[in-house]
Amino acid sequence: MKGKMKTGIAGLDALLDGGFLYHNAILLKGAPGAGKTTLGFQILRNGILHYDEPGLVVSFDQFPQQFHRDMESFGWNVAELEAGGKFKTLFISPEDLAAVAAHHESLFLGRVQQAAEEIGAVRVLVDSVSHVKRVTNDPMRQRTLLMGAINEIKAMGLTPLLTAELGSRADDLIDFEEYVVDCVVLLDLLLRPGQPLPERTIEIRKARGQNCLGGKHPFKFTPAGIEVFPHCVPSPMGLEDLADRPLANVSSGIAGLDRVLQGGFTAGVPSLVAGVSGTYKSTMLAHFLAAGAAAGEPGLLISFEEPPQYFIQVMHQRGIPLEGAVRNGLLHLWHRVPKGTTLDELYYQLQGAIERYSIRRVAIDSLNDFERCVPEPARCKDYLIWFNDLLMRRGISALWTQKIDRLSDRSPIGDIRCLSQFDTVVYLGQVEIESELRKVVSILKRRGAKCEGDLRAIDCGPRGLVVSDKFLGLSGILEGSPRGQYKKTVEELLQPVISARDFVRMARSEQVPPAQRAVLYDNIEQLLDQLDQRLREHFGIEETES
C-alpha cells in the first residue's frame, strides 16, 4: 500500500501528517471511558465509507448487541455496514489467546484470517489487547504473545489498531505494549478544578517511520463521533506572507468613526474596542459586520455571552438589520460557552470556517470571555497571539471587544489588557458632563496611521451609532471627571451665532463704507457655513448635494 492510511478524522490526520503508515501496529491507549473503542471503530468505519478499505473488528470485550448499541449512539449503523459486505465483527473469548501463548494452532488467528479474507479487510481493530495480561502473569510471555499476534496480523496484510487500558496514573512505567507496536495514541481525561466537564486530550506518543505533531491535543465527542483539535502552533511569519498586501482600510460601518480613523480600521489586522459595560461595544461589532456584508465580505461573529438570535434582535432594534446578511450567507454567528469551549477547538473550527465561507471579517465578543476558556491564565496571551496570527495570515480584518473596569481615575489605557496585540484600540467610556451622562469614543492607539486622538460623543440613533461631538478643550474626560465648561457648545456653536449677529449689526450701520460692508457679509457667510458644518456633525446629518 502506498501513502498514508487516513483516519478520516481531519484533526487526527493533521497530527499524523496525513495519516498512519499502512502495516504499522497502532495502539490506542486510555483509561476506561476515554474513547478508545469509539476512536478505533471510527477509523475503521471511515476506511470503509471514504477510502474503500474494508474493516474487521475483533472484540474480546463486548457482546455484539452491546457493541452495536454503543456505536449506534453516534448514528453509526453497524448492521448496515455488515450488510454492505465490507465490515465484519468477531467476538472472541480471551481464552482463545491462550492458544497463541502456548504456540498451538491458534483458533483466534485462524478466525481473524478467514474473516479478513472474506471481506478483503485492510484495517482491523482488536479491542482490547489488555486481555493478554489475563492469559499469563509472566511479563516476558505477555510480550511475546502480543508481538506474535501483531506479526501474524501484519503478515495477513492488515493494519492493526489495538486498544489497551491505561495503567495507574501514579505508575510512570511504560507498559510493554508500547514497545511492541509502531504507533502509540494516548487518550486522556482530566478534570480540572472549577471545570464542569473533563478535558479530553489525545497524544501521539510514538509514530515509527513518520512525522507527527507531539503534545496533548484536545478532542471531543460530537454527535458524529470524535473530533480532534490540534494545538495551534504558528510558525514565524515571513515577509512573503504580507508582501502583496498594501495597507488599506476597512469601514467600521460608522461614518463618524471612519472619519476619526481617517478611513476606518486597518484591513487584515486585529483591532480592539475596549470600554466599560453598556457603551455600545457589541453594537460596534454589529456595524463592523454589517459594513462587511454590505461590501460583499463574509463575516463571522463569535459570541461567548449573547445568543446569536438575541444579538440579531437587539441590533435590529438599534437600526442595524443583520437578518438579511445571515440569510444570504454573508454573516455567520457562533455562540460558545466559555466553560465548555477549548480554544484549540475554536481555533480549528475557525480555520475551517475561514476556508469554507471565505470569511473576510471576524468579530469576537469578548476578549474577557475568550480568556475564560483558557484553564491556565498564563497562557491567555499565547492563545490571543495564535488567533491573531491566524487571522493576519489570512488577511482577515478582526475586531475584538474588551470589557474594562474603571475603578481608578487613571487614563483607561492603563486598564486595557494586551494592548500590544492590536493595531488600533478604540476606547468607549461614559462621562458626566454638566449633569448629563454622555458616552464618548476615543482612539487610544493607531499603529502606522494618523488618528485625531481626540474625544467625541457617541450615541445610538435610529440607524445605529453616530459619532459626533468633539469635546474640544474639555480636560479630564478620559479620567472620567471632565473639568471646565462644556467648551464645545460655546466655541463651536454659540460663538458663530453671536458673532454673525454682531456682524449683521455692524453691516446695518450707515457709517460702514461699502467695501467694509462687503467684508462683513463675507464674514457672516463664512460663519454660517461653519455653523452649518458643526450642526451637521453634532446631529450626525450627512451633507446633501444641492
Next chain:
Amino acid sequence: MAKILIVEDNESIRTIVRMALEMGEHEVVEAADGREGLHMLQTNPDCALVITDLAMPVMDGYAMIARIQADAAFAKIPVIVLSAEKDATAALDRGAVRLIRKPFSPIELLETVSRVLEA
C-alpha cells in the same frame, strides 16, 4: 491702528477674533498655543496687545502670561484674556488687564480693545 497678537488653539475662534479686529482696522498676527505666541512676540516686537485663551495645548495661557511678564522687552504689552473657564479670573491676578468671557460679542471685544489701547 495697532498690531495685535491672537493666541488661541481653536481655529474657529481665532478666525472670529481676527474678523472682528480687522473690522477695527487692526493688523493681526496669530498663534495656536502659548509657546508659538511667545515666538510670534519675538518676531513681532511691535505688537501693541495680546489677546489669549487660557486652556491650550503645549503651553497654556497662564504660563505664557507669566513669561511675558518676566521678559522686560514685553512686560508692558497688555494682555486680554478670552476664556470660558469659570476660574479664569485668576489670570487677572497674574498680569492680564481684562477678561472677556466666551462666548463673546465681537462688538464688545472691539470696544474693549480700543479702551485698552487708549489707556
